Amino acid sequence: MAETFTNWSGSISFTPARRTAPSSAEEVAELVTAARGRGGTVRPVGSGHSSVPIFNTNDTLVSLENLAGVIEADSQSQQARVLPGTGLSDLGGQLAEHGLAMENLGDVDYQAIAGAIGTGTHGSGVRLGNLSSTMIGGRLINGLGEEVPFGVDAGEGEDHDLLRAAQVSLGSLGIFTSLTLRLEEAYELHRQNYITHIDWVLENFAELIEVNRSVDFYWYPRSDLAQVRMLNKPGEEPDLQPEGELKKDETGPNYEIIPNDRALHFEEMEYMLPLDTQLEAFKQVRERVKAKHRATVGWRVLVRTIAADHGLISNAETVYRQGAPTMTIALLQNNTLPYKAYFDDLEPLFREFDGRPHWGKKHTLEAAELAPLYPGWERFQQIRQDMDPEGVFLNDYLRELFVETGE
Template sequence: MTRPFVNWSRSLSFTPAEYVEAADEDEVRALVSRARETGRTIRPVGSGHSSSPLVRTDGILLNLDRMAGVISDDGDLATAWAGTKLKALGEGLYDAGLAMDNLGDVDYQSIAGATATGTHGTGVRFGNLATQLVGLRLVTGTGQTLDIGRDDNPDLLPAVRLSLGALGVITQVTLDVQPRYELRRRAWCAPLSWTLDHLAELQHTNRNMDFYWYPRSDQTQVRTMNRADEEGTDRRGWYLTQTQADDRLRDVEVGPTHHTIPRSRDLRFEEIEYMLPAEAFAACFAEVRRRIMQRHRRVVGWRVLVRTIAADDIWLSNAYGRATMTIACLQNVDLPHEDYFRDMEAVFRQYGGRPHWGKKHWLTARELRPLYPRWDDFQRLRRRLDPDGVFLSPDLATLLEEA
């Protein structure tokens, strides 16, 4: 069958030649083989939260929602079907007495889609979600199924953990998990100057910490999370006491990780996010703030989000080889965003930023290649696993193939 596809923010819409909801791995292999024989592209799709055109195709759009649920767990590892939504995964792991190490800001993404695009949370000790993958099953462009992990094809793991769906269709993932635990989440408002003055302390003495900056008021909302059985140095109580701030600004929540970390998002928005070398953050943020206040404040209706990610060794990870801080600019879907985002992208690039794969950006392979030391290795592997370009849609070719 076929039907139009519209993503979460409604900024991307297209009608593939065929839309398929695969029920099992055998059906995935058959679809890939058929696409190869007929010269069509096939693109896997998760929840459609991404605002970049990674899934757009005039061929086969493959939905894995029917391949969902936790398959097995043994205390240290848990295996789930690739189409499992993060919310359902959190509940399934919790029922088994387990939890993921960290999560992102929303929970309606599929686990395969979230890891394939570099979804991340925050915390100086935590990498993006893909770093929690220790194994995968992959249907390659030739229809072959590969087990990839510590014991099978371990040399492929740094590439396949985050691959934009360019190496094949992931059907199962195996996660490094831990016994379930609860987090205490706190939030309070403070002037931007105070937040920046205390930023390093807040980041390094709390399990998770991020902040929103609101350009219209020049205020921030600071958010910290720590295990309920441990305490961080969030300074919320100190700040409220010293400033006699309105206690109604206080927000404290205690619960399991899959409830306390993700937030619901009723309003739709567009977003650009870049990952920066941690040492470049201060100068970059100062320029971002200057440009927003001088050029864009009139139209900026949403906030700017700042988070941290630990370095990793994943070839296409935005945090490859360096401690990372991120700056994300959000804008309501009903407000203009392109001029604003393009101006921010120019700043991010000036400071060595790498774009979030699943969000708005305008870079092509020519600009992306110098940002990733293992770029050429990834391209060689992609051509080996998908020699006929079954997964290489025109949009993906723009990202990965230099003209």
């Protein structure tokens, strides 16, 4: 038996029969073929940042730590091929050596690129897509042990269904062996963090998201203050500035400026909702938290926005939102404090607002509830079954998500 694996927040632990770290696509294929031959299962893992058990297995856990780095980069086409285990904290600097940068990054950079893409990790910005939308091709080992190219690696366009399925797939189609990313010319960002009252944010949210390249805010339940984070290219800062204290003001490469350091670990639930510049869902969350949870909530509530994309089961998928951007509301709770009653109480409210849960964060929805939320659901399931007909990449949790009871 391998050592017990524990995720980043500490809420998930399991002991696989074996844990291995292949160094090539051939080794990955051999592992999958061997598992298939004995009727076993394989689950990939990057940094273990996910707070749901998508990586759990009692069979073979495949670490991608030895499949890391940039394979090739082209500053002219603004594309790069990278290995799946590349940490986001390393990728920015490696791309910068080629004069390139990711379009956006998430709130933290602890994840490996494959895990971040596979779960729909995102930053903030009504004109900026999630990380998954920047994957335009790649290769993966499917459940038959075959290496399959997709997207530009297969000579296919960005509207091809296999790419759209792979963009957010929770590792259910196979194990990535390379990813091709659409990038931008390397750039710097000016970050300004303001502490203001939440009422100022509510009054100015519509303008804030329009005039900033990227903006988000934290609401602090116990003080009713908010921290507004504005990120813009130097010289493109808007005239609108929050009332209150300027807490942070710094400029540097995007990959150094966007991510936050999180010394304290936390549990998280996040739902994606139709963008509402009046923030009605947030207002109801605020009232509920103040009425019932203020004494026990040790962290904060984070609000962000995402541009629409084409991933079949992406939370910002364009058909479901009719091409409109998405807004997200995340509940964060210190991992040393109880979270379940808090999350369970707020989840029905998110669903009332047509919300869809983040795939890598805590929620209670299963296949029967998830299927109606995604116009591309049936097509995704067809592709998943074609890529992994014997369920080599399924675990109990993924069966709950993808397989309706009675099938």
